[in-house]
Amino acid sequence: MDVSYLLDPLNNEQREAVTAPLKHTLVLAGAGSGKTKCLTHRIAWLLEMEHARPYNLLAVTFTNKAANEMRSRIDALLNQSTRGLWIGTFHGIAHRLLRIHWSDANLPQLFQILDSDDQLRTLRRVVKSLQLDDKVWSPKKVQHFINARKDEGLRAADIVADGDAWLAQMLVIYHAYEETCQRTGVVDFAELLVRVYELLRDNPLLLEHYQQRFRYLLVDEFQDTNTIQYQWLHLLAGSQGKLFVVFDDDQSVYSFRGARIENIQNLRQDFTDTCLIRLEQNYRSTGTILAAANALIANNKSRLGKKLWTQDKAGEPVFLYAAYSETDEALFVVDKIKGWYGKRNEVAILYRTTAQSRVFEEALLQKGIPYRIYGSLRFYERLEIKDMLAYLRLLLHRDDDGAFERVVNTPKRGIGGRTVDVLRGVARQQSVSLWKAAHIVIETQQLKARASHSLTAFLNLIKQLVEQVKGLPLPEQVEVVKITSGLVAHYKKENKEEAQRRLENLEELVNAARQFKPRGFQEQGIDAVAGVPPLPKGSILDSTGFGTIAGDLRHFLDHAVLEAGEGQGAPSEDCVQLMTLHAAKGLEFQVVFLCGLEEGLFPHQNCVGELEEERRLCYVGITRARQYLYLCHSESRYRYGTRESGKPSRFLDEIPDELIQKVRLSSSVPPFKLSGTKPVDD
């Protein structure tokens, strides 16, 4: 078979990785070294040369973006069908397995997924129902505690308080939360992972099936895996499965959300017969930029060690600008951008904290340069969208307390906090859902006439919606809910710009429903693939397929939670890109401005113990730049109301002087010359 199309575009190391023997393979892939190419070509290689069938492969990523990218690149590369090839995020794949095996996973068939916002609301209710002071047991803290434990694969029952009163109380809350979720049939993000791990661990026949099926496990950004993800991979690989993981220990910047860089070492210990391949040739940046990056990251003690190199020329020096103030910094950056004649979306302004974006935004606005800030509110997280989704959830599942609470008085229909308190009381006492409690409360006449009347009206509204929507295709269901729920009328009343936007977003949601083409799940015959033992009898497959009313709607809701989508709206071309360093990971730009390089801000004061991770973050920032890299720091900066002076970041000292060119001496432009900005010392 002629596989030159697969191998010719690769360098020696990439080829070595793509054609590696069937051992567990670790690919240390530096920034810009072609790791996605490596992964996609490896998949093609396995299919073409190792007689793998598409359903033998499982490729896992962290973000939907990465998963989509991988899928489209594979489709472009291969001429054969990739039916049965699973590519997805850890959460997406876990979710898929839970939908198939909902019964074995001890979940209701129509289980719902909680996003972080819904989780927080749920926790607020749990803390309140335990009569705890939410100042001491702040739902946010509790949320963090629980998620951190779940990331470690620990349930409340797995943790021993051992005389620690604080921990004991936390565990009580954790227990109560688990119970609430189970009772109401909801699953948070971390739970997807824990559940699916337990599902396979506790069902040997299921495990056997998937171990036989997924002979080849490919993992992107392996340095970002957390404990439960690693345990799951470990379990799924079994003794036969072959791992192919791509990682860069120097780009591990997510320990704060549970990523365990040690998983690389764990993998090498837990799996014998591993091989490590390094991709160090960089196809992105100039020699100078790489030299700066290499010098910086060399200061980290704990790393496997690698040195990026390029065939490219040295290029321009790294420019350094010392500003007086954050305003000066922004004006400098904007000034440079004005002098840039390339495409504007090839320019990125990167910073450590989101708060820093404001000054740049103002400066860009003032000069009329179009820009786009990443990480602003995502489409499916908008208030009005979440309200609509809550109605839809309620239609699917009347006992969804979260959805009930959200819409019971949205739009305002005279059901205030007092009324809902009564419902909550009855619900808790009789351990039923709010929906059922509402019926009980009305029947037993526990409310004043007016409240009772309003509540009855609400219940009838939902029942009416259920009837109206029955048998309609998804987009029309959404349309009906949009009108009948009263949300449109609700927003129309306010004649503000904001209200107009909300209405547009609601319309956009109907649009999204119209265009919604669920993918994945196409193959229901997964138990009949050749060479794989059938799924054990008693596995109850997901029967709410497409075409069914509940099925379409449910898939749409799943999609909304799991793939909340970027800011929506046209990804307006020709905009300067503003984002945090974390958001920039995986991207590249012709020109990069790395701003706010000051002690306390970057490295951030809260990260004194995590200095190496801060340095990696800086490394990520530097290696985003293809051609021009500007580093900025400011002598002073407004923080928490007062102007504070800041020393240049230690990271600047770690970049060799000969690579750096200072753009302008601080003294050459005194602060009072800045027009249209606040004086430095006010």
Place this chain on the structure above:
DNA sequence: CCGTTTTCGGTTTTT
């Protein structure tokens, strides 16, 4: 129930 006042926190974030 709704608009105003007060209080609080303020690193990074995908799913």
Place this chain on the structure above:
DNA sequence: CCGAAAACGG
């Protein structure tokens, strides 16, 4: 200092 969210008063 600034914005969000909780508490308060009409």
